[in-house]
Amino acid sequence: MWKPRKAARPFTDPSERRFRRVNMPLRKRFGMTVREVARLLDEPFVDRVIPLAESQIYRKFAANNVSKKELTEWLGLKNESSTRVFLKDIENRIIAQALMLGIVSEEQQTPAAKVAESKARLHRDHFNFAEGEDDRMGQRQRRMERARPDGVAA
Numbered sequence: 001m002w003k004p005r006k007a008a009r010p011f012t013d014p015s016e017r018r019f020r021r022v023n024m025p026l027r028k029r030f031g032m033t034v035r036e037v038a039r040l041l042d043e044p045f046v047d048r049v050i051p052l053a054e055s056q057i058y059r060k061f062a063a064n065n066v067s068k069k070e071l072t073e074w075l076g077l078k079n080e081s082s083t084r085v086f087l088k089d090i091e092n093r094i095i096a097q098a099l100m101l102g103i104v105s106e107e108q109q110t111p112a113a114k115v116a117e118s119k120a121r122l123h124r125d126h127f128n129f130a131e132g133e134d135d136r137m138g139q140r141q142r143r144m145e146r147a148r149p150d151g152v153a154a
Contacts, residue, residue: 025088026095029113030104037091038062040098049097050090058090 027037038059041047047055057075060066066074072083098104 024113025092027088027091029110030095030108031110032095032104034062034091037094040094040103043098043101043103045101046094046097046103049093054090058087058094061087 027034041055041059050058057071061068061071068080068083072078072080075083075086077083077086095104099106
């Protein structure tokens, strides 16, 4: 039976992360433990970012007073991965507020986070891109006029 040949396409493998920005959670980016993040809640103005109930939940989790399984059941979530997402959201809000207040600084990033930032795709400047497109179109027009100076199409 005839089978079509598979084309080799480099960089189409979903596991290829060479051209993707590494999205690290802030806790891992700054190399902090869960207890260090919970300690940030003691700083003034950081605890205002999240509701009191969520801060108490996070403090209990950080102190190992409740497991992820128990926390999942208590919150009424379907599985532990949803609990992980919930906790990561709380952590990100706490650390983002601490960054804004200057409690945590950018210099505290882990080496892995710095490497991930350096390999990240830079934001494209759309103005320069459009300007470059205009230049290319003008060059193309001039080449066409040089090839057929009388303006007669072939």
